[in-house]
Every structure is written in C-alpha cells, then in structure tokens.
Amino acid sequence: MTVSLQILPAAAWADRVAEELVARLRDRPDLRLCLPTGDTPGPVYAALAGATRAGAVSFERASIILLDEYLDLPPDSPARADGRLRRELLDHLEPPPTRFVPIDVDGPDPEAAARRHDAVAAEGLDLTLLGLGMNGHVGLNEPGSLPDAPTRIVRVTHGSRRVAVDRYGADRPPTAGITLGMDRLLGSDEVWLLVTGDRKSSILERALLGPEGPDCPASYLRRHRRLTVYADEPAAARLPPRLAGR
Ligand code: PGA
Secondary structure, three states: OOOEEEEEOHHHHHHHHHHHHHHHHHHOOOOEEEEOOOOOOHHHHHHHHHHHHOOOOOOOOOEEEEOEEEOOOOOOOOOOHHHHHHHHOHHHOOOOOOEEEOOOOOOOOHHHHHHHHHHHHHOOOOEEEEEOOOOOOEOOEOOOOOOOOOOEEEEOOHHHHHHHHHOOOOOOOOOEEEEOOHHHHHHOOEEEEEEOOHHHHHHHHHHHHOOOEOOEHHHHHHHOOOEEEEEEOOOOOOOOHHHHOO
C-alpha cells in the first residue's frame, strides 16, 4: 500500500494537520481546496483560524469548494454544510478567500446545481480534505458508490440521517444531498483523509486493509497516488504495527 499514514497523538492531531495545510498554502497561495464539514475537521479549522489571525498564513488567494450539502434542510439549519463551514472557518478568515463555492441547494433545479458544482471541481482540485463516515462514506458517496460515481444527487442513508440530527443539530433528518462524486475526489491532485476517535477505528481498518469495494467507498481512496491519512491514535488503534510504523 502506498498510502502515507500519519498517526498523531489526539492532543496534537488538529494542530499538525493545520500546520501541514498552512505549509501547502504558503507554497501555493492560490490553492484550490475542497473542504468537508462534520465533527472531525472542526478542530483543524479552529487551528487554521488561529494561524490566520496570528498572520502565519492567508487564504486570500485560495479557492474553497464545498464537498457536499444536504438538499432538504433550510438554509439556517445548523447541520447545513455551507453555514457550518462559514461559522467554523470562513467567517474567521481576514482577508477572506478569493472564492468560496457552496452548493446551490436552495434554487429550483438541484440537478443543474449538481452540474454546476461538478463543473467547478472539473477546473481542478489541488487538495481535497475528507472525513470518514461510520459507514465508510466520503462526502455523501454512501455505500454502493463506485470509483467512477459522478457528482450527483444522492439519497442520504439512515445512519447518516441520524448523524445529521443527533450530532449536527438538524431538526429533521435530511433525506437527500448533493456530493462531489468519487470521480472528482480521486481526480484531486492530493487527498487527505482525516480520522479521529476510537469509534472510527473499525471503519478505518476496513477502509485501509479490507478489499476495495463499494460497501466502503473510502477504500477506493487507496488507488490515489497522493493519499495521506491523518489519524489520531484512538482511530488508528486497530491498525497493525507494521502499517502504523510502530
Ligand atoms: P464526522 O463525519 O466528521 O462528523 O464524524 C464524517 C463523515 O460522516 O463524513
């Protein structure tokens, strides 16, 4: 396996990932960055906000492209990805990034919105950050997604609906969403998979060591030439020492 696996103490994880991203942005200020929301990246965004406040980095010339969005939640729902990314990161960036591209789920034509978002990703993604779903999804590429799955409208699985309500604060479960497809994620120049907490240890083991397959779309990321997995120690607990470099 050619995946680069970075296992970090839980207390240092977010700062290290943020430092790596700051380094990328310094190398390439006009970075085209695809970003997820969820509980995993929140601490990284807090660290990035701190780094920009301290003048260590600027997102001014960067473009930020949203990974996915629920289709049937109101714009002010706390679970909406666009609002969450604004609250956790974008609102703290001064000056703001040159371009933020949310997914237009409030307009009359979601199919057209998916096509437009896909066209933005097709201009090229330099770096894509992903969380890992408890069911192996990446973005809203739920189990059943193949590596060539396009950007599209998807049904949100039962488990992901519960996450939206129980953890993200939606007042009713979203049933559908728009996600960048596996094809675009695999087409990004570089991918970082962010995984924290012991509840993710089994699915991380599955994603990295089980057979590649649509039951765990994250397993297809192993095909990528430049995949880095940033796991904290609890999430990496089930990985064998040879893989973890222990
Ligand atoms: P989480 O979600 O970061 O909130 O655990 C990850 C995901 O479901 O993609």
